[in-house]
Each structure stands twice: as C-alpha cells, then as structure tokens.
Amino acid sequence: MIRVFLLTTAAFLASEANAREAGIDSSNVDEIVVTGTRTEGRAAVESSAPIDIAGGEEILESGYPDLGRALNFLEPGVNFARAATTATAANTRPVTLRGLSPDQTLVLVNGKRWHANAVLNVNNSIGRGSAGVDLDTIPQSGIERIEVLRDGAAAQYGSDAIAGVVNIILKSNASGGYGELLAGITEEGDGANGMATVSAGFGLGRGGHLTLTALARGQEATNRAFVDQRFDRVTYRIGDPEARVANLAFDAGLPLGTAELYAFGAVTRKISNNAAGFRVPGFSPLYPDGFLPIIEPRIWDFGGTVGVRTDFGRLRADLSYGYGENQADFRVRDTANVSLGLESPTSFDSGGVTYGQHVGDLALSLPIEGVLAGGNIAAGGQYRSERYSIRSGEPQAYFGLGAAGFAGFNPSNPTDAKRDAYAAYLDIELRPVEALLLGGAVRHDHYDDFGGETTWRATARLDAADGMALRGTIGTGFKAPSLQQQYFSAVQGATSQGQLVTVGTLPVADPVARALGASDLKPERSRNTTVGVVFGPFDGFAFTADWFRIRIRDRIALSEQLGGAAVQAILAQAGITGYQQVRFFTNAVDTTTEGVEVTARWQGNLGPETHASVQLGYGWFKSELDRLRANPVLPSLPLLRTKSILFLTEAQPRDKFTAQASLAHGAFDLRANVAAFGTYTSAPLIGAQIFDGKEVVDLAAGYAVAEDIRFVLGVQNLFDARPDEIDGQDLVIGATGGSFPTGEETPIGLNGRSYYARLTARF
Incomplete structure (x- = not known):
C-alpha cells in the first residue's frame, strides 16, 4: 500500500506542477479553523498541529446516509468498523481516530463538549468497553464542516482528547436552504435505504440567524450469513441492522450591540434492531425449529447549548451552558426465557440506561499586541456534572437464565450514579518573530470521584521559507x-471459544467482581508527541506529513470473560446461577501507538467552466502492548487474553489510503472516492487471524437538471470488495454452524456493491 500511495502522490504532484505552469486560476485551500487554537482567523495549514477539514458538501457528496461511513471513506485517520451482529456496537455510531478507542477522541459541536452514549459497547467488536459519541445524533445536512484535530489536546479541552478532537460546526446561514432525497439498495437486493432532509436559514432580528435542519432516514437489514451446516438453512442474521432515524437540529445567533446571544442543539429518535445468536431446536419448547432473538434498542438523544459572546475592549468573553442526554430502552422479541418453560413470554422489556451531562464554560481571550510579533492569551474554567442510571427490566426478563439474547438490566443495587468535575486552564501563544509561533497550555481537572489531574501541552511552528513550515507538539493527556x-x-449472551454462553458484566464495586480481581478504576494517562512538515498553501495546493507517538498508561479495558471452576465456585458461593462467566472493567493495560499521516490537496479551475479537485491521504498506525498486569486475586486467570488484547492493538487496519477526485464542467460533474484499508489481526471465533487489506472504489455522476436542482447516480464499492472469511469455522460447527462470513472488525462492511440515487435542491 505504501508503494501505491507514493506512486499516486508523485502523479498528483506532477499534475499540480503542470497546472501551475498552465496558469490555472486556483481557489484557496487555507480554510479558517477554530479547533486546536484560541486565536481567531487561523487557517488549518497555519496551525502547529495537524488539522483536517471535511466540508459539509464533501460529506453529502459521499452518498453515505450516515456520518460515520462518510468520514470513514474521507479521512485517513478515521476508522468506522461495521459491526454486523452486536447490538450495542451496530446501533451506536462512534468513530475511532489513530487506531485508538472511540472514547479517546473528544467530540465537540460548535466547539462545545457533546455528550456520550448511555449505551456501553460490551460486545466483541472495535471499541469494546467504550461509550463514545453517536454521530447519528447530528444530521449531515446541518453540518457546515467537520474539523479533525489529530493531536492530544486534553490541556485545552479536558478528558477524552487523547487521540484527538472532532469538532462538528453547524450551518449558520440566515437565508437560503438545501433539500435532498436519497435512495439506495445493495446489488443483492436487500438493505434498501432512503433519506429525506431539508435545511433552511432565516433572518433573526437585526443581523441574526436561525438555521433549521430536519432529517428522516430508514434502512432495511442486510444479511450475509452463510448457510448453517447443522440445519442446511440460514439461521443467523449478519449484516447492517434495520434502523429508523429522525433528527431535528438548529443553530441560532442574535447580535445585541457588542454581544451575541447564541444557541444550538439537536434531537434524535432512533429505533433499530439486531439479531442475537441462533438458539437451536430443543433450546425452548416454544420454538421446536429453533429461534433467532431480536434485540431492539429504542434511543432518544437530545443536546443543546445557550451562551453569550461579548467584547470588553480587546478582551473577548464567552459564557455558555449546555445539557445533553442519551436514553436507550431495550426490548428483546422473538425469544424466550427457558427457565419459564411454556409459560415464557416471547418478548420482554429488558430495561434501559440513561446518561446526562451538564456543562458550563467560561472562556476569556486577549490578543497580545505590541509585544514582539504578537500572540494571544486565553484562560477559562469549566463545570461538568454527569449522571448515569440503569432501569431494571421486567422480572420475567432476568428470572433464572433470563431472556435468550439479552436478559437485560437488573443491578444487584439500584444504579443512579453522578459526579461533578471542575477545571481551569491557561493557554498562551506568542510569536517571538513573525516566522516562529510558540504555544503552551496547562489545565487542571478535578473529579469528585477520583481526584485531580493536571495536563500540559507545548506547541511550536517555524515558517522556514515561503510555503514551507516545520511544526510539532508535545503534551500529556488523560481520560477519566x-x-x-x-x-x-447486565447479563447477556456472548461467544466464548466458539460456544454460546451467558455472561454477567459487573460493576467494579460489586462483591463478586472484587472476588475475581476487580478494583477501583483510575484515569488513563497519556503522553503524546507529534512532529511534522507543511508545504503550501500556494496555487490551491497544500501538503502535510506528520509523525506521532502516544503512550497510554492504565488503559481502561473490559476484562476477559472469566470462567472455569474457580469462577463457578465464587458464583455458587454468592448464590448466582443466572450466568456462567463474568467480566468487569480494569486498568490492566499500557500501550504505545505511533504512526505517520500524510495529506495532499489541490483544487483549481481548468477552464472557464471546468473545476477540479484532488485530495490524497495516507495513515500508518502501529499499536503495541507494553504491559499487561496480572489478576491480583486469581493469577491463573488473565484479565485479558489474545482476543481482548487485539481489540486494543491490532484489530484496526494497520494503514489506510484515501483519495477523492472531482471534475465539474458546466452542468455535469464526476466524483471518485478510493479507500484502501490495510491488514488487521483479530480472533473472531477461536484463533488469531490476519485479515487482508481491501480497496473500495465509489463513483458518482451528477447533472444539473435546472439551475438549483441536481440529480446524481452513484455506485459504492464498484469492484464488490468483501472482507476475508474466518479460518477454521469447521472447528466450531457445533456452535455456529459455520454461519459467520467474517469478524466484527471489518471497515468495509459485508454488503458488497450497492447503488444510490440523489436529488438535491438549493433555494
């Protein structure tokens, strides 16, 4: 893949040089960003740290109806694993950055911390043990751009910014609008999907705006399960879940003299379902031919922020308050609780989880003038209050062995936890001379459940020559x-060594978890370094290359599913008969991640009516296990084994290449996207396996049928790339029937080639 990248880059640079010689009138690529700096008016290529920008148009033009997939094929440092059977992973849509965990990337909306999922990913998939931000909660048509800061920034933004920051900037137009209809289907005839969305801006008062966005989306399930060799029929459902999503979002601003009142927010309703593992004939007398339980999360999500910005002379002040909440209720249907025999219902209320977050921010910023070549000083504080609760399911759901597929929630003690956190920071940027920018930030966060954490960050950028700069950052980070x-x-079904078992996930304070080696969780601590070079911008061209290294201590992971005679004895002593294995969270792991990221971009005019753009990106990532701590109570039972370790180190692609090219002439336009994913290693059923890299090519052609109306036809995964199949399924035929086509880690999904049509309008 490195050879492909170098050859493509060389061809790209040659074409750019020819374009310059031909005198092409190129547009700028130096977009102004607000992420990673508190200095106003700075372009992405002028920053001290690598920042990528995905424009709202680029996201929509990808043809993907959900934001996670769009970013996966646009950004080389982003990975979006397409989980196919796991209800928590497939129905919450976080992304990863630089091969780390979803909850190690901080997500902002308009520069303000957005709330995480209430749903915790406890399945065997990428992001296992994390509760990231669901990107389905932000409608794509309401996004102006997304800024991706590829650098640790906890000293600026607080917890979670170990891998970087994703800042979603909403549209803020006071007039005009956009509408779109999209429909798609796979070549195999399933997975039909459709989306309708509209976004419109309105004037508000004198010089204000109100931008409203609405989106509705639905998709049918896909199924790529193999024939179950035990019964000579398809028994599993393995693919994208059936889902229905509705979003409403707004962004508003109203000038009041030297001040501006602002507000923004979003409300989302999502209902989706996934199939659990097939239960064979004889498992329940209600289903003589066996049955496939369906888990259905029903999610409400809403978040909003109100604030005021004002100037006191040269001092800028921003005071805001935000609240976000994610609530998920689970139902399981087409199932049974075998402990109830023929009296068992076939559907259950399995309970639910709720997470809420209050955030108050005060930010002060003062440009430094008349000192050397200038700079900026910023200071501020933050208050954050969080709450997490679990609602127990109906008693029949968790009685005895529990409802097959998902016995649901029934904590031994009522769960309604909360905590408060306070933070203060100081951020300084200074130019000793015009060509040199130095920066430093320090922040202290105090949590009332584990104490304080101080982080720092230092940055530097040297513009060594016109159109060439060196940059670097070093700092520390943490994740609470x-x-x-x-x-x-919770209690649910899971696979262990290819066998279906019932697993209890317990809080670290639970006496049974303590008896098996659990202890109070500590914050993760990281140290990160990034060094890079920038060329451009000139004549619509920019090129960046960066090396990074991130060391993480006390990494939080979900333990192995602990079982065996010693565990059974502890469970029996506690009077527990409802599950066979136990897992809990632990700080058992230290890791180091390093890599190289390269981007290149050019856009310009090839003629009076012809515009072209090309973007290339490449990322190489390597994560290694530095230390695995032993189980302090049962040393013979490792807290993590191969499969769990691989999720933290090698289960995401080792490298990734992306390319986007567009050509518009008059009423016609063409677009091509390429994403080449490198190898990854995981252990889907029994042994570890290296999965080959795959390339996905998307093509689209558009035609303006009227001045503001455009029709697009597209094909995704043109060459029908599919992930490697699992080796050795014949060894576990008795458990799964050889039904699984691949593991949960694939970044390209299972669907194969698909087609879509879009109709867009501007008004």
Whole structure:
C-alpha cells in the first residue's frame, strides 16, 4: 500500500506542477479553523498541529446516509468498523481516530463538549468497553464542516482528547436552504435505504440567524450469513441492522450591540434492531425449529447549548451552558426465557440506561499586541456534572437464565450514579518573530470521584521559507473512567471459544467482581508527541506529513470473560446461577501507538467552466502492548487474553489510503472516492487471524437538471470488495454452524456493491 500511495502522490504532484505552469486560476485551500487554537482567523495549514477539514458538501457528496461511513471513506485517520451482529456496537455510531478507542477522541459541536452514549459497547467488536459519541445524533445536512484535530489536546479541552478532537460546526446561514432525497439498495437486493432532509436559514432580528435542519432516514437489514451446516438453512442474521432515524437540529445567533446571544442543539429518535445468536431446536419448547432473538434498542438523544459572546475592549468573553442526554430502552422479541418453560413470554422489556451531562464554560481571550510579533492569551474554567442510571427490566426478563439474547438490566443495587468535575486552564501563544509561533497550555481537572489531574501541552511552528513550515507538539493527556464503565451491570449472551454462553458484566464495586480481581478504576494517562512538515498553501495546493507517538498508561479495558471452576465456585458461593462467566472493567493495560499521516490537496479551475479537485491521504498506525498486569486475586486467570488484547492493538487496519477526485464542467460533474484499508489481526471465533487489506472504489455522476436542482447516480464499492472469511469455522460447527462470513472488525462492511440515487435542491 505504501508503494501505491507514493506512486499516486508523485502523479498528483506532477499534475499540480503542470497546472501551475498552465496558469490555472486556483481557489484557496487555507480554510479558517477554530479547533486546536484560541486565536481567531487561523487557517488549518497555519496551525502547529495537524488539522483536517471535511466540508459539509464533501460529506453529502459521499452518498453515505450516515456520518460515520462518510468520514470513514474521507479521512485517513478515521476508522468506522461495521459491526454486523452486536447490538450495542451496530446501533451506536462512534468513530475511532489513530487506531485508538472511540472514547479517546473528544467530540465537540460548535466547539462545545457533546455528550456520550448511555449505551456501553460490551460486545466483541472495535471499541469494546467504550461509550463514545453517536454521530447519528447530528444530521449531515446541518453540518457546515467537520474539523479533525489529530493531536492530544486534553490541556485545552479536558478528558477524552487523547487521540484527538472532532469538532462538528453547524450551518449558520440566515437565508437560503438545501433539500435532498436519497435512495439506495445493495446489488443483492436487500438493505434498501432512503433519506429525506431539508435545511433552511432565516433572518433573526437585526443581523441574526436561525438555521433549521430536519432529517428522516430508514434502512432495511442486510444479511450475509452463510448457510448453517447443522440445519442446511440460514439461521443467523449478519449484516447492517434495520434502523429508523429522525433528527431535528438548529443553530441560532442574535447580535445585541457588542454581544451575541447564541444557541444550538439537536434531537434524535432512533429505533433499530439486531439479531442475537441462533438458539437451536430443543433450546425452548416454544420454538421446536429453533429461534433467532431480536434485540431492539429504542434511543432518544437530545443536546443543546445557550451562551453569550461579548467584547470588553480587546478582551473577548464567552459564557455558555449546555445539557445533553442519551436514553436507550431495550426490548428483546422473538425469544424466550427457558427457565419459564411454556409459560415464557416471547418478548420482554429488558430495561434501559440513561446518561446526562451538564456543562458550563467560561472562556476569556486577549490578543497580545505590541509585544514582539504578537500572540494571544486565553484562560477559562469549566463545570461538568454527569449522571448515569440503569432501569431494571421486567422480572420475567432476568428470572433464572433470563431472556435468550439479552436478559437485560437488573443491578444487584439500584444504579443512579453522578459526579461533578471542575477545571481551569491557561493557554498562551506568542510569536517571538513573525516566522516562529510558540504555544503552551496547562489545565487542571478535578473529579469528585477520583481526584485531580493536571495536563500540559507545548506547541511550536517555524515558517522556514515561503510555503514551507516545520511544526510539532508535545503534551500529556488523560481520560477519566466514565460512569458507564464504573457502574454498568447486565447479563447477556456472548461467544466464548466458539460456544454460546451467558455472561454477567459487573460493576467494579460489586462483591463478586472484587472476588475475581476487580478494583477501583483510575484515569488513563497519556503522553503524546507529534512532529511534522507543511508545504503550501500556494496555487490551491497544500501538503502535510506528520509523525506521532502516544503512550497510554492504565488503559481502561473490559476484562476477559472469566470462567472455569474457580469462577463457578465464587458464583455458587454468592448464590448466582443466572450466568456462567463474568467480566468487569480494569486498568490492566499500557500501550504505545505511533504512526505517520500524510495529506495532499489541490483544487483549481481548468477552464472557464471546468473545476477540479484532488485530495490524497495516507495513515500508518502501529499499536503495541507494553504491559499487561496480572489478576491480583486469581493469577491463573488473565484479565485479558489474545482476543481482548487485539481489540486494543491490532484489530484496526494497520494503514489506510484515501483519495477523492472531482471534475465539474458546466452542468455535469464526476466524483471518485478510493479507500484502501490495510491488514488487521483479530480472533473472531477461536484463533488469531490476519485479515487482508481491501480497496473500495465509489463513483458518482451528477447533472444539473435546472439551475438549483441536481440529480446524481452513484455506485459504492464498484469492484464488490468483501472482507476475508474466518479460518477454521469447521472447528466450531457445533456452535455456529459455520454461519459467520467474517469478524466484527471489518471497515468495509459485508454488503458488497450497492447503488444510490440523489436529488438535491438549493433555494
């Protein structure tokens, strides 16, 4: 893949040089950003740290109806694993950055911390043990751009910014609008999907705006399960879940003299379902031919922020308050609780989880003038209050062995946890001379459940020559253990060595978890370094290359599913008969991640009516296990084994290449996207396996049928790339029937080639 990248880059640079010689009138690529700096008016290529920008148009033009998939094929440092059977992973849509965990990337909306999922991913998939931000909660058509800061920034933004920051900037137009209809289907005839969305801006008062966005989306399930060799029929459902999503979002601003009142927010309703593992004939007398339980999360999500910005002379002040909440209720249907025999219902209320977050921010910023070549000083504080609760399911759901598929929530103690956190920071940027920018930030966060954490960050950028700069950052970071990780409690079915078992996930304070080696969680601590070079911008061209290294101590992970005679004895002593294995969260791991990221971009005019753009990106990532701590109570039972370790180190692609090219002439336009994913290693059923890299090519052609109306036809995964199949399924035929086509880690999904049509309008 490195050879492909170098050859493509060389061809790209040659074409750019020819374009310059031809005198092409190129547009600028130096977009102004607000992420990673508190200095106004700075372009992405002028920053001291690597920042990528995905424009709202680029996201929509990808043809993907959900934001996670769009970013996966646009950004080389982003990975979006397409989980196919796991209800928590497939129905919450976080992304990863630089091969780390979803909850190690901080997500902002308009520069303000957005709330995480209440749903914790406890399945065997990428992001296992994390509760990230669901990107489905922000409608794509309401996004102006997304800024991706590829650098640790906890000293600026607080907890979670170990891998970087994703800042979603909403549209803020006071007039005009956009509408779109999209429909798609896979070549195999399933997975039909459709989306309708509209976004419009209105004037508000004198010089204000109100931008409203509405989106509705639905998709049918896909199924790529193999024939179950035990019964000579398809028994599993493995693919994208059936889902229905509705979003409403707004962004508003109203000038009042030297001040501006602002507000923004979003409300989302999502209902989706996934199939659990097939239960064979004889498992329940209600289903003589066996049955496939369906888990259905029903999610409400809403968040909003109100604030005021004002100037006191040269001093800028921003005071805001935000609240966000994610609530998920689970139902399981087409199932049974075998402990109830023929009296068992076939559907159950399995309970639910709720996470809420209050955030108050005060930010002060003062440009430095008349000192050397200038700079900026900023200071501020933050108050954050979090709450996490679990609602127990109906008693029939968790009685005895529990409802097959998901016995649901029934904590031994009522779960309604909360905590407060306070923070203060100081951020300084100074130019000793015009060509040199130095920066430093320090921040202290105090949590009332584990204490304080101080982080720092230093940055530098030297513009060595016109169009060439060196840049670098070094700093520390942390991620507080989430309330979800500390207090989650549930019982569900899972696979272990290819066998279906019932697993209890227990809070670290639970006496049974303590008896098996659990202890209070500590915050993760990181140290990160980034060094890079920038060329451009000139004549519409920019090129960046960066090396990074991130060391993480006390990394929080979900333990192995602990079982065996010693565990059974502890469970029996506690009077527990409802599950066979136990897991809990632990700080058992230290890791180091390093890599190289390269981007290149050019855009310009090839003629009076012809515009072209090309973007290339490449990322190489390597994560290694530095230390695995032993189980302090049962040393013979490792807290993590191969499969769990691989999720933290090698289960995401080792490298990734992306390319986007567009050409518009008059009423016609063409677009091509390429994403080449490198190898990854995981252990889907029994042994570890290296999965080959795959390339996905998307093509689209558009035609303006009227001045503001455009029709697009597109094909995704043109060459029908599919992930490697699992080796050795014949060894576990008795458990799964050889039904699984691949593991949960694939970044390209299972669907194969698909087609879509879009109709867009501007008004």
